[in-house]
Amino acid sequence: MTAPLRVGLAGAGWVTQHHLAGWARMGARAKVVAIADPNAAAARARAGEFDIAQVFDSAGQMLDEAQLDAVDVAAPREFHAEIVRMAARKGLAVLCQKPLAPTLAQARSLVAEVEGRCRLMVHENWRFRPYYRDLAGWLNAGRIGDVVQGQMTLLTSGLIPDAQGQLPALARQPFVALLDRALVMEILIHHIDTLRFLLGDLCLRHARLGHLSPAMKGEDRAFLAFETATQAPIAMLANLAVHGQPPNLVDRLTLIGTHGTIVLDGDTLRCMGAQPGELTYDMPACYAQSYAAAIAHFVDCVASGAPFETAASDNLRTLELVESAYASGAADSQRG
Numbered sequence: 487m488t489a490p491l492r493v494g495l496a497g498a499g500w501v502t503q504h505h506l507a508g509w510a511r512m513g514a515r516a517k518v519v520a521i522a523d524p525n526a527a528a529a530r531a532r533a534g535e536f537d538i539a540q541v542f543d544s545a546g547q548m549l550d551e552a553q554l555d556a557v558d559v560a561a562p563r564e565f566h567a568e569i570v571r572m573a574a575r576k577g578l579a580v581l582c583q584k585p586l587a588p589t590l591a592q593a594r595s596l597v598a599e600v601e602g603r604c605r606l607m608v609h610e611n612w613r614f615r616p617y618y619r620d621l622a623g624w625l626n627a628g629r630i631g632d633v634v635q636g637q638m639t640l641l642t643s644g645l646i647p648d649a650q651g652q653l654p655a656l657a658r659q660p661f662v663a664l665l666d667r668a669l670v671m672e673i674l675i676h677h678i679d680t681l682r683f684l685l686g687d688l689c690l691r692h693a694r695l696g697h698l699s700p701a702m703k704g705e706d707r708a709f710l711a712f713e714t715a716t717q718a719p720i721a722m723l724a725n726l727a728v729h730g731q732p733p734n735l736v737d738r739l740t741l742i743g744t745h746g747t748i749v750l751d752g753d754t755l756r757c758m759g760a761q762p763g764e765l766t767y768d769m770p771a772c773y774a775q776s777y778a779a780a781i782a783h784f785v786d787c788v789a790s791g792a793p794f795e796t797a798a799s800d801n802l803r804t805l806e807l808v809e810s811a812y813a814s815g816a817a818d819s820q821r822g
């Protein structure tokens with residue numbers, strides 16, 4: 487048996503409960519041996535919960551002092567590039583949370599600088615959700631023929647006060663309220679990446695971003711019109727302040743093909759046409775699996791030398807679409 491991959495985790499915030507549960511599933515293949523967060527209490531709490539031997543209050547100190555093979559970066563986006571650069575100087579493999587950097591330009595210069603010096607995968611886990619893997623399998627098997635149109639809707643009431651006057655969208659991740667680039671860079675980046683995974687390269691034809699909630703610094707609604715390489719139009723409608731919708735995010739995707747239609751509606755995936763089918767999913771299990779599968783893919787590729795599916799170079803294509811949305815979509819700015 488080979489020795490486990492020794493991993494240092496930079497960040498001990500909300501998302502790391504899911505990272506650490508994913509790493510725990512790797513058993514003898516990988517172990518998180520160190521954790522660093524300037525919030526020392528948060529780092530100590532995670533270390534206690536997940537049996538992590540070493541605790542640091544800075545990622546730099548962890549990289550200098552711990553014996554590591556890889557780093558898992560789960561700090562806020564503005565610190566990603568700095569931590570990736572430090573890890574690259576030590577030749578460590580890096581799994582970095584999305585977005586790789588706050589802007590496309592910063593991400594590009596980071597990728598150019600570290601290319602060839604470290605293995606760098608973006609922790610883009612949405613496409614690893616089991617229902618998107620199954621959907622990709624149906625598409626690749628030709629069950630609906632060629633996709634001619636598509637529509638994704640992501641509508642929530644998360645920014646409408648609940649009975650206690652709380653905004654559900656911000657209860658889980660309060661930092662989202664403070665982001666200049668909020669809905670597209672923080673949330674829709676996952677869906678854009680997933681559409682690329684399912685449909686291949688996309689280009690952005692039209693974007694309209696908007697802002698309603700006074701609690702949010704950045705945009706909270708978006709309409710994006712993409713086109714696939716075969717000119718199939720794909721519409722994305724997203725809004726976090728929609729009356730009558732659930733407070734949490736539910737993915738809805740319709741893909742219309744030449745021989746059938748696939749509809750994902752929350753926990754149900756249906757294929758209609760010549761080869762019908764229906765699958766239902768345990769959503770909390772799928773959420774946990776998306777992190778575990780992304781982490782397992784990282785460990786597999788580090789061990790085998792195979793390319794990462796979400797390599798930084800590939801993720802730049804997702805970031806290009808995100809950046810284009812901000813470049814062309816800033817005009818609609820009505821507040822209620």
Ligand SMILES: NC(=O)c1ccc[n+]([C@@H]2O[C@H](COP(=O)([O-])OP(=O)(O)OC[C@H]3O[C@@H](n4cnc5c(N)ncnc54)[C@H](O)[C@@H]3O)[C@@H](O)[C@H]2O)c1
Nearest residue numbers: 496497498499500501523525545560561562563565583584
């Ligand atoms: N589905 C997903 O993949 C998903 C979900 C949530 C968050 N995220 C991403 O994960 C990252 C963190 O999000 P979160 O929800 O945990 O945020 P959070 O605000 O809950 O936690 C961030 C943590 O990072 C710490 N930190 C700040 N500067 C640091 C530094 N230089 N080095 C190490 N730690 C530092 C903070 O003290 C805090 O504990 C973001 O990039 C976010 O976009 C991804």
